Structure formats: C-alpha cells, structure tokens
Amino acid sequence: MNWPTYSTGEPITSGDWVRVYIPALGLWHHGIVRRLCWSGDGYAVEIIHNCKDVGVVVGDWYEFAGGGEIQLHQRGTQEHAQAIVARAEMKIGSPYSLFGFNCEHLASFAFAGNSMSSSVIAVGIVVVMAFIAAIPSHQTENV
DSSP states (O other), rough: OOOBOOTTTTTTTTTEEEEEETTTTTTEEEEEEEEEEEOOSSSSEEEEEEEEEEEEEEEHHHHTTTTTTTTEEEEHHHHHHHHHHHHHHHHTOOOOOOOEEEEEHHHHHHHSSOOOHHHHHHHHHHHHHHHHHHHHOOOOOOO
C-alpha cells in the first residue's frame, strides 16, 4: 500500500498543519495531523481540530475534509513534528471560542506555540474601520 499523499503528491506526515476551505462560510478550517495508522485495508489519518459545537477533538481525514480538499498549510521539521502533535494533544477537550480559541488558534498554538487567528484579526480590523467610518466628523465653521 502506498503512503498517503495530498493532491499535490506530497506525503502526509504527523505534525502537518492542514486546512480545508468551507465555501458556505467563506473560511478555512484548520487542523494538525496527529498520526497515520494502518487500518487493515489502508491508512487512516487522524487530525486534531477545533469544532464549534464540540471543542478540540480527534477526527479522521474524511470527517475533517467534509467533502472538501485538504491542503498542506505548513510543515515543520521532522524533529518539530513531535512537539507540534504534543501541543495539539494537550488541547484535546478544550472548548471552542470563535474569537478566543477557534480552529486556527489551535493549529497556530500547536505549530508555533502561540495562539493566533488571522481570520479573527481581519474581522477585528474591519470592525474597527467600520466604527471609525461611522463616527461623524465635526467640522467647525469660521465665523
């Protein structure tokens, strides 16, 4: 049996930061490849990810993909992979929070040790810009 690969032909490895695009939401769903296991008739790929209604869970490749194409987002070194997976496993069971700890926060925490979400940052910037645009300008007339 051949080793599983992404659609690009790159091999799937533990510690990979993966993502799948969710067209209905216009967002990416992020996760970390935990491990690949032989299941008797092929390899099963486990992915740790954070879901809105259940928090941080371990799911399989197909459940995570939800019919979409999973893409490799980032790959660390082979030595780094064990630490990435360990940090992701530490968060299994943690609750989901859209702005405080979503799927991208989990993946960035596992991958780099700091929790951030570019999606949340982008939304924050849009909200601030909309707020600033809504503030009426007060112009004084010279009398």
